Amino acid sequence: MRHYHNLLYVSHGTTDETEGLKQALSLARNNDAPLKVLIVCPDFPAEFPGYQKDYQESILAVAEARVQRTRDALKLEEGAVEVSMALVSDTTPAINIIQHVLQHGHDLVIKEAESQDNRCGLKTIDMNLLRKCPVPVWLCRPIQHSRQHIRVAVAIDPKAQEAAAESLSKRMLALSRSLADSCSGELHILSCWDYEFEAYLRGNMWIKTSDAEIDQTIVRTQAEHRAALDALIQSSGISGLHQIHHLRGKATELIPDFAQNQNIDILVMGTVARTGLPGFMIGNTAENIVQKLNCSLMGLKPQGFVSPVKAY
Incomplete structure (x- = not known):
């Protein structure tokens, strides 16, 4: 199933970003x-000033070479993915990225996750993209095994009260069903x-x-939540092999674990x-979850979300 039509991969141009490029090129291929x-x-x-052109050309040349090496590693046929290049300043990186998205109609941003401690946590630029970018953001972390062994999960809340939440969950x-099918x-x-209220009561x-x-109240609460979850999955229309994990406890701890x-x-x-x-996250819950993850993250926002960043 084709979900995205105009992908943007964000690179710093100075570090080895092979893992991010692999995931970006794979997504582009899978979405044609x-x-x-x-x-x-x-x-x-x-x-x-006389070296500005040479500086930019050298950065682009290095980036093109990395893309070609990644193409070769993925065994992509020539022309399988159309790739273009652009440069922007890093003075206000998140804003410049979001403005580029708005100006050029990109519908997915892909970037290597920049961790606080080389494992978990996210730096400011990634958090700002998750908060404010108007399109889905894919933050890549290394995946060591082949595509057919890649494990995909989705975290949903069937009891969210916001009207847009149900549509977002679907x-x-x-x-995630489409991603799992491709893995x-x-x-x-x-x-x-x-x-x-259990501990209080x-x-x-x-x-x-x-x-x-x-x-009895706890059993009823669990049953109501599970019924809402089952109804949401059924109404989404997805099929195929899946496992439901209905866990009791705080999402901020359970989901990363x-x-x-x-x-x-x-x-x-x-x-x-x-x-x-604009730019409002799900309280502290989403913030705390993404700061503890050590896997690749695909962050989505509801239809109608308006970024606080303007195109110009």
Whole structure:
């Protein structure tokens, strides 16, 4: 299934980004779409204006060589993916990237994740893209095994109250199903639930609620959440092999732990649930989850999301 038509890969142009290029070229191939490589690099010193052209040409030449090496590693046939190049300044990198997206109609941004500690966490530029970029953002981390063994998961909340959340969840299910079909074929659907008042109610000297009543409420809460999850999956129309993981506890802890323990390679999740507040993430939950992930992340926003960044 073709989801994206105009892909943008963001490069710093000075480091080895083979892993990110592999994922970008693979996505472009799978979507039968062109790929633009946007190199975000420092401005050349104004004191040496005569070397500006040579500087830019050298950066582009290095980037083109890296693309060709990655093509060869993926055994892509000549012409299988149309690739173009562009340069922008890194003075305000996230803003410049988002402006490029808006000006050129890109519908997916792909970039290597820049970790705080070489494993988890994300630097400011990646967080700003997740918050403010109007299109999905794919942050790449290394995937060591072949495509047919790549494990894909999606994290959804069937009880989200925002009207746009249900539509976003269905889009995430459809996209993750398509990604899984192009990889291992199995999709892992993850959803977390909890009854936050349990600790408060048990043994409370002011509220005389029996343990049996609390237990029944917890069982009912779990059943209601699972029924909503099953209904959402069914209404999304996805089929194929999938596993549902209905976990009790805090999503901020369970989702990163699940991704690591289950060797998930790609996690699809929503990074913004509200359309009326530009650049608004799902409270601290999404922030904390993405800062703890050690796998590739595909972050989606709801239809109608408006970036606080203007095209010009």
